[in-house]
Amino acid sequence: MRMLKILLWKELLQIYRDPAIIRILFIMPMIQLLILPLAADYEIKNINLGVVDHDHSEYSRQLVNKIVSSGYFRLKDYSATFPQGLKAIESGRTDLILEIPTHFERDIVKDNRSSLFVAVDAVNGVKAGLGGAYLQGIIQNYNQEVRTQWIQAQRFDEQPTIEIASADWYNPHMNYRVFMVPGILVMLVTMIGSSFAANNIVREKEMGTIEQINVSPIKKMQFILGKLIPFWLLALLVLTIGLLIARLVYGIVPLGHYSTIYVFATIYLLAILGLGLLLSTYAQTQQQSMLVSFFVTMIFNLLSGLYTPIESMPAWAQLITRFNPVSYFIEVMRMVMLKGSGLADIRYQILALIGFAVFFNGWAILNYRKRSG
Amino acid sequence: MKTVTIEHIVKTYPAEHGTVEALKGISFEIDQGEVFGLIGPDGAGKTSLFRILTTLLLANSGNATVNGFDVVKDYKSIRNCIGYMPGKFSLYQDLSVQENLEFFATIFNTSIRQNYGLIKEIYEQIEPFKTRKAGQLSGGMKQKLALCCALIHKPTVLFLDEPTTGVDAVSRREFWEMLHRLKVQGITILVSTPYMDEASLCDRVALIQKGGLLSVNTPKGIISEFKKTLWSVSADDMFGFMKAIKKDPGVESCYPFGQVHHVVFKTEENSEAWLQQIAVQNNYNKAAIKVIEPNIEDCFMALMQD
Structure with a gap:
């Protein structure tokens, strides 16, 4: 116990004396939490629209007006022919073209049907997909309106239609910040957990101080705990700062209990710190451990469901996310923050993370050698 | 124990x-x-x-x-x-x-x-x-x-x-x-x-x-293992002198040691006269030649050659 105490005292003293660590600890979460949630917005706005109107009728004008007034599109180009419109896409002035054929109005009125042509610049896949979908939605809506104008008095709709009314549960205003902030917080805690601890041990290797520790009667377990606990505390401190920023700046108050978040974070950090320890037992230089932990956390973050929903990944990638502790924490954070889930609701995730913690730490302890062969 | x-x-x-x-x-x-x-x-x-x-x-x-x-x-x-x-x-x-x-x-x-x-x-x-x-x-x-x-x-x-x-x-x-x-x-x-x-x-x-x-x-024991006579030599052109000594077939080793060279011969006879002769033959002046006690480094050099 006295041994562990002196190890912790030494570690905390070193952290406290290192101005870089303190700066990184406080500035990193602030910058990330103040800039990222505002910038990383999934909603696509300001899509540049090009229109090729061969009809020049009342109906075609109404349609274009409706599209532009939706707020998602900006009318940037109005060409006479399709090749001209395509030029605008090629030069990057517009993102999609809506071509309205000649006799659009006549066909709708007479034949009850007409067709439109939409060409989308798919260089930016997300923008293309969402832009196309928005446009489709608006056109459908327009179609409905035109029809209701004609068949006003009818009591029963001749054509059965299904109208969809949606309500967004847990995040009624579809506020992306509410959605992003908890995720970014997880990313931060993960970075501190995995790379700080790993770097710290490798630094002892580089400085040669680990030799002095290795010839001493210190037990493996004591040494590893002496490294785990300080960084566990640091990461919880960063989490607290992050939660404060979320509350004070973004007004995000979790529906669930803060205690649920901390209980889960505690277990989560054991797993992530274990991963950091594991890396440090293999790496010989700080550069190696930096690069490897950078690589691992990047993969973890991209496959965590923070940026793209896990459900839309291919099956094999979904399988990988099962082995990614970050995805569990992001899920839990969102559940607790937005849905108000309690410990009972996240028991499956807790169990999974205990598994990770045992696995990583066990491997690290097995692989940490006080002497080499 | x-x-x-x-x-x-x-x-x-x-x-x-x-x-x-x-x-x-x-x-x-x-x-x-x-x-x-x-x-x-x-x-x-x-x-x-x-x-x-x-x-x-x-x-x-x-x-x-x-x-x-x-x-x-x-x-x-x-x-x-x-x-x-x-x-x-x-x-x-x-x-x-x-x-x-x-x-x-x-x-x-x-x-x-x-x-x-x-x-x-x-x-x-x-x-x-x-x-x-x-x-x-x-x-x-x-x-x-x-x-x-x-x-x-x-x-x-x-x-x-x-x-x-x-x-x-x-x-x-x-x-x-x-x-x-x-x-x-x-x-x-x-x-x-x-x-x-x-x-x-x-x-x-x-x-x-x-x-x-x-x-x-x-340390004394190691020095006493050094059985041969060790000569310390110096002259006005130290580097040339060393090259000349090393060329001689009777010399076992010659290496610089501080401001002098240490020389060991394969046989013991007439070593001083021999060194004088090398100096005179090659026109090196101010040749100083004397027998010295070997130190650990000399022993190390000798042991390394064996």
Whole structure:
């Protein structure tokens, strides 16, 4: 116990004396939490629209007006022919073209049907997909309106239609910040957990101080705990700062209990710190451990469901996310923050993370050698 | 009982092509209370041997014991009773002098007060700087602090890996004086050094070269093994003179040593006249030739050639 105490005292003293660590600890979460949630917005706005109107009728004008007034599109180009419109896409002035054929109005009125042509610049896949979908939605809506104008008095709709009314549960205003902030917080805690601890041990290797520790009667377990606990505390401190920023700046108050978040974070950090320890037992230089932990956390973050929903990944990638502790924490954070889930609701995730913690730490302890062969 | 025994220790490291043999099956013993010097150039295998004896490295084959404990089986007992000062300064640079000492005392299950008597003399020299961070100390101070940290748990065997490398001449002498005071306290000291002149300060030395032992003896014993006559020569053109001597078929070796050259002949007869003749033949002036006592370095050079 006295041994562990002196190890912790030494570690905390070193952290406290290192101005870089303190700066990184406080500035990193602030910058990330103040800039990222505002910038990383999934909603696509300001899509540049090009229109090729061969009809020049009342109906075609109404349609274009409706599209532009939706707020998602900006009318940037109005060409006479399709090749001209395509030029605008090629030069990057517009993102999609809506071509309205000649006799659009006549066909709708007479034949009850007409067709439109939409060409989308798919260089930016997300923008293309969402832009196309928005446009489709608006056109459908327009179609409905035109029809209701004609068949006003009818009591029963001749054509059965299904109208969809949606309500967004847990995040009624579809506020992306509410959605992003908890995720970014997880990313931060993960970075501190995995790379700080790993770097710290490798630094002892580089400085040669680990030799002095290795010839001493210190037990493996004591040494590893002496490294785990300080960084566990640091990461919880960063989490607290992050939660404060979320509350004070973004007004995000979790529906669930803060205690649920901390209980889960505690277990989560054991797993992530274990991963950091594991890396440090293999790496010989700080550069190696930096690069490897950078690589691992990047993969973890991209496959965590923070940026793209896990459900839309291919099956094999979904399988990988099962082995990614970050995805569990992001899920839990969102559940607790937005849905108000309690410990009972996240028991499956807790169990999974205990598994990770045992696995990583066990491997690290097995692989940490006080002497080499 | 011997404090340290080393039997046929072999250590190889993987290299680009095959393996490199750092230690080629060496054996020797160290008595209790001895100051034992391990002397050899860089790359001789000194650090590998130290790391094996301090239980940090596993040998490929052979046995070694420290205080009667096997370095493989009883490594835990060894870690309680040895002090190790690695060649590279490896204390916490961002902790102060006092904090380092306190830390190392505690991890060896002791306290500064308990063994203060042992380090008192050394620690008093660095005490004025006790709040200074270890990284900001001068080279000599760092050595003293490292020695304090290695001694704080009152080890019975002290392993010092090149403690005087990179330290000025005055600090080196002071350091050796400290070692001799520790010896009085009954601590066995194994010290390695690349400086031949430090050999005479040890009770016994082992000369090591390319992983093999050249000789294990007292410094006097090693010098007495040098059977041939050693000549010290000098002239106005030192370099030319050495080349001329080396060309002579009767000369066994000739190497520069400070301001003179040391020469050994294959046979003993007429050596002085012979050297004079070489000087005259090649028109070197002010030739000074005399017989001198060999020192450890001469012995090392001679042993290396065998």
